[in-house]
Amino acid sequence: MATVQVSEAEKVYIMHGVRDDLRVDGRGCEDYRHMEIETDVVSNTDGSAKVTLGHTVVLVGIKAEIGKPKPMVTDEGYLEFFVDCSANATPEFEGRGGEELGTELSNTLYKVFNNRNSIDLRGLCISPGEHCWVLYVDVLLLQCDGNLFDAISVAIKAALFNTRIPKVHISEDEEGGKEIELSDDPYDCMRLNVENVPCIVTLCKVGHRHVVDATLLEKACSVASLLISVTQRGTVTCVRKVGGGSLDPESIFEMTETGKRVGKALHAPLMEVLQKEESLEKKRQKVGFLG
Amino acid sequence: MAVDMRLPSVRKQVTDSLLSATTGKHLVVPGDVITSDTGFMRGHGTYMDEEKLTASVAGEVERVNKLICVRPLKTRFNGEVGDVVVGRITEVQQKRWKVETNSRLDSVLLLSSVNLPGGELRRRSAEDELTMRHYLQEGDLISAEVQSVFSDGALSLHTRSLKYGKLGQGVLVQVSPSLVKRQKTHFHNLTCGASIILGNNGYVWLYPTPGQQDEEAGGYYTSMEPVSLSDREVISRLRNCLLALAAHKVLLYDTSVLYCYESSLSHQIKDILKPEVMEEIVMETRQRLMDQEG
Numbered sequence: 001m002a003t004v005q006v007s008e009a010e011k012v013y014i015m016h017g018v019r020d021d022l023r024v025d026g027r028g029c030e031d032y033r034h035m036e037i038e039t040d041v042v043s044n045t046d047g048s049a050k051v052t053l054g055h056t057v058v059l060v061g062i063k064a065e066i067g068k069p070k071p072m073v074t075d076e077g078y079l080e081f082f083v084d085c086s087a088n089a090t091p092e093f094e095g096r097g098g099e100e101l102g103t104e105l106s107n108t109l110y111k112v113f114n115n116r117n118s119i120d121l122r123g124l125c126i127s128p129g130e131h132c133w134v135l136y137v138d139v140l141l142l143q144c145d146g147n148l149f150d151a152i153s154v155a156i157k158a159a160l161f162n163t164r165i166p167k168v169h170i171s172e173d174e175e176g177g178k179e180i181e182l183s184d185d186p187y188d189c190m191r192l193n194v195e196n197v198p199c200i201v202t203l204c205k206v207g208h209r210h211v212v213d214a215t216l217l218e219k220a221c222s223v224a225s226l227l228i229s230v231t232q233r234g235t236v237t238c239v240r241k242v243g244g245g246s247l248d249p250e251s252i253f254e255m256t257e258t259g260k261r262v263g264k265a266l267h268a269p270l271m272e273v274l275q276k277e278e279s280l281e282k283k284r285q286k287v288g289f290l291g
Numbered sequence: 292m293a294v295d296m297r298l299p300s301v302r303k304q305v306t307d308s309l310l311s312a313t314t315g316k317h318l319v320v321p322g323d324v325i326t327s328d329t330g331f332m333r334g335h336g337t338y339m340d341e342e343k344l345t346a347s348v349a350g351e352v353e354r355v356n357k358l359i360c361v362r363p364l365k366t367r368f369n370g371e372v373g374d375v376v377v378g379r380i381t382e383v384q385q386k387r388w389k390v391e392t393n394s395r396l397d398s399v400l401l402l403s404s405v406n407l408p409g410g411e412l413r414r415r416s417a418e419d420e421l422t423m424r425h426y427l428q429e430g431d432l433i434s435a436e437v438q439s440v441f442s443d444g445a446l447s448l449h450t451r452s453l454k455y456g457k458l459g460q461g462v463l464v465q466v467s468p469s470l471v472k473r474q475k476t477h478f479h480n481l482t483c484g485a486s487i488i489l490g491n492n493g494y495v496w497l498y499p500t501p502g503q504q505d506e507e508a509g510g511y512y513t514s515m516e517p518v519s520l521s522d523r524e525v526i527s528r529l530r531n532c533l534l535a536l537a538a539h540k541v542l543l544y545d546t547s548v549l550y551c552y553e554s555s556l557s558h559q560i561k562d563i564l565k566p567e568v569m570e571e572i573v574m575e576t577r578q579r580l581m582d583q584e585g
Contacts, residue, residue, distance in 0.1 A: 005379060005430040009513045013460040016517045024462050026527040026560025028293075034565055036299040052299070269296040277298055287299040 003092075006220045014221045015207040023211065023218070030262055032213045037154065037273050039162035041288055047163025050289075051155040054215065055145035060137065060155040064165045066180065067134035069125065077124020077132035079114045081106040083139040083152075090144055098141075105139070105148065112229045112238045113137075113156065118197050123190070127170055127178060135163070146215040149227055153200035154270060160197055161274050164189040198229040198237050199270070201263040203255045205247060210255050212262050226255045230263025232271075293561075300566060319346040325359060336361030350469075364540070368394040368468045368492035370446040374437040375477040377463070377490035378448070380427050386420060388427055390435070393468060393492045396445040400427075404438060404449035406456070432458040434488050434496065454478060458488075459513035461498030462530050466537040468493035472544040479545045483552050485525045489543055495533055497526045528555060531563035532572070539573040546583070551576040 006014075014024060021028050033054035042048040045061035070078060083105040085098025092098070113119065124133040137159070139152055167183045167190055183189075204214040204222035211218060214225070223245025229238040236256065241247060247255070277284060319325060327343045336348040337359060346352070348363035370376070370392070381397060382389035388400040402415055402423060427433065434455050435448040450456050468491065471477075477489045480500050488496040499522040518526075532551040533543065541547055554575040555563050562568050 005381070007379075007431045007458075009459045009515065010432070010461070010463070012515050013462070013518065017523055019517075020520050020523065022520060022523050022527060022560075024527060024530065025564065026524075026531055028561075030293075031561060032294045035294065035296045037296060038299050266294055269294050273296045273298060284298075285301050287301050 004216045004220055006217060010217075011221045014218060018206040018209050018211055018218070021209075025215070027213075029209055029211045030258065032150075032266075033215075035151075035154070037158050037270070037277075038287055039158050039274065039277060041286070046165060047159045047161075049155045049158035049162055051151050051158065053145075053147060053151040053154075053213070055143055056147060056151045057142040058148070058151045058155045059140040059142055060152070060159040061140075062159050062163050063136045063138070064133050064163070065136065066126065066131055066168075069129060069132040073121075074129040075125050076116065076121040077134060078121065079110070079119070079135045079137055081109045081113075081137050081139070083109070083141070085141045088143070089141045093141075105152065108149070108227065108240060109137070109139070109152065109156070111240075112153070112198060112200060115237075117237065118231075119160070120193050123192070124165075126168055126180065130178070131180060133165055144216070146217075146219050147202055147213045149200045149202045150213060153198070153229070154266070157194055157197045157199060157270065158274055160192050161194045161271075163192055165192075196231050198231045199263055199266045200227055200229045201259040201266070202227050203259055205245070205251065205255070210251070210258065212258070226252065226259065228256060228259035228263060230260055230266075232264070232267040234260050234264040236260060236263075295565065317352040318350070319352055319361060320349045321347055325352055325361070330357065332358045334358045334360030336363055362469065364469055365467045366469055368392060369444070370394055370398070370437045370440060370492070372437050372439060374491035375434065375488070376437060376446075376448065376492045377432065377434050377458070377488055377494035377496045378492070380429055380431045380433065383424050383427070383429065386423075388423070390433065390448060392446065392448075392490075393465070393494060394444070394446060396443065398437075398446035398448050400433070400435060400448045400450070404447070404451060406451055406453070427457060432463060432496065434458060434490070457513060458496055459498065460515070460518055461496055462526055464495040464497065464530055464533045464537075466493045466495065466533065466543065470537055470540065470543050471495075472542045472547075474544055481529070481545065481549055481552070483525055483529070483549065484522065485529055487529070487545070487548065489545075495543065497529050497533075499526065524560065528552060528560045528563070531555070531560060535563055535569040535573055536576070538569060541573060541577065547576060547580060550579045554579070 017023050036052040039049045041050045042061050046064045047062040050059045083102040085093040085102050087094040126132055167188050169181045171179050171181055201212060202225055203210045203212055204225040206218060206222045224243035224247050227240040228236055230236055323346045325344045325346055331344055333339060337344055338347050344359060346361045348361050350361045350363040353360045353362050376392045378390040378392035380388050381391045386402045390398045390400050392398045435450045437446050438449040439447045471489050471491055471493055480486045486498050486500045499518050529552055532555050536543060536551050551572060554572045558568050
């Protein structure tokens with residue numbers, strides 16, 4: 001993880017600020033930084049999204065490929081995650097430096113998103129036991145300024161919303177052999193239902209309080225943080241503690257409650273932005289990376 | 292709880308001719324031909340490409356007689372003797388500290404060029420050498436002055452004045468060194484209720500205005516007393532104003548910072564960093580600065 005050096009006095013200043021509910025950038029403890037979302041930014045993917053949260057920038061691309069279902073669940077498709085930590089984000093990621101963080105992130109994302117409660121995995125099945133859609137979700141970290149999990153989860157939800165999977169027809173010849181035919185029409189495609197896709201809220205314990213959307217500086221002052229994935233309805237689907245410090249049960253309870261409230265409130269504006277972007281269609285001016 | 296999500300907005304195009312017409316500056320990007328006249332000398336930020344003098348960085352062209360340089364907009368810090376800098380200790384070594392000052396090489400602060408508690412004329416003993424980490428340890432922030440520049444461009448710093456030394460509670464803002472205006476003094480007690488150190492290296496330190504200073508500590512005593520909420524509000528607002536000014540490439544000095552602070556007062560602190568608010572208050576600041584200049 002990208003780390004920053006903080007002096008003792010700075011730490012004290014930040015911790016007292018959190019106690020007074022006024023953080024260094026003027027936010028309260030439960031405020032997010034300004035977030036910008038754009039979908040359909042990479043043309044050679046089936047769905048993509050770029051999310052900017054403060055100075056954190058992540059790009060998510062989703063590619064659909066036909067594969068074999070897993071032997072345990074023959075009637076479901078599945079998702080594969082790969083997180084690439086670009087050395088652009090911080091020089092520490094150069095070479096194999098970002099691998100550890102990448103694996104940690106992709107393992108967590110796999111736990112949060114790859115289950116039938118989050119995404120309709122049955123809908124990804126083409127013919128049980130033989131063929132299914134595999135969604136390869138590739139995450140690229142372009143800039144790190146704390147709160148990677150939240151930014152990535154929002155980007156994944158946006159990219160899933162943007163994903164269009166071509167429709168396929170299965171034809172059977174006389175001998176019983178099956179053949180998959182892809183539709184010729186590029187607009188003849190199915191979309192994913194993102195209603196139950198959760199967003200991750202990271203709560204960092206700073207002093208006696210907890211903050212959402214911590215910057216790198218605040219992260220340096222916190223001992224432990226809690227990841228909570230929450231759906232639109234406020235259902236908690238996954239909780240994970242990260243960081244070396246310990247949390248007492250009471251604060252875990254408080255943090256879960258905050259996470260639930262904040263996570264639930266995250267979905268409405270996100271869907272609003274995505275619907276708005278889609279309604280603009282051709283009129284939308286693409287911003288991309290140089291805008 | 293507040294979440295502000297939106298679609299990204301396209302940055303407004305400023306036409307080149309309009310910009311240079313209003314500011315009278317010759318602006319270039321890498322690869323731009325500055326002149327094809329061979330009578331000029333090649334300075335920093337330029338190179339010869341097929342007999343033509345070409346810019347290698349984005350910035351403003353400067354001409355001194357026959358010498359042509361390009362002063363880059365975004366750069367590392369090229370220190371000069373007498374510059375005020377804010378830096379962070381990265382290493383404690385034999386008789387010296389290594390300081391990160393946004394230059395290409397880490398600067399050094401020698402034990403012999405700091406004021407230790409106990410007066411000016413104190414001998415540095417072996418004991419002082421052993422307790423160096425007691426004064427400054429890794430991660431600590433200091434303000435200092437450039438004492439000399441080595442042949443490889445690395446800087447040697449000194450803190451032999453009571454105004455320099457270890458920094459206590461406050462907020463560090465990092466901007467490009469080219470945005471800090473060179474002035475007689477870089478230490479300001481702003482009238483809005485906070486103090487600011489505008490380091491020439493682009494590191495700006497915001498801190499609550501201190502009461503009376505304790506001379507005995509020689510600048511190595513830091514108060515860990517909580518800062519009052521009103522001071523915090525001022526510092527947070529100033530921090531966001533500095534970032535807004537830097538995002539719109541406005542030169543930073545006491546007046547511009549203060550004007551920006553005043554025009555931001557109608558907005559909440561956390562809203563200042565939203566693009567449209569940022570644009571509005573910077574426009575207002577620019578207008579006031581222009582009016583003042585006449």
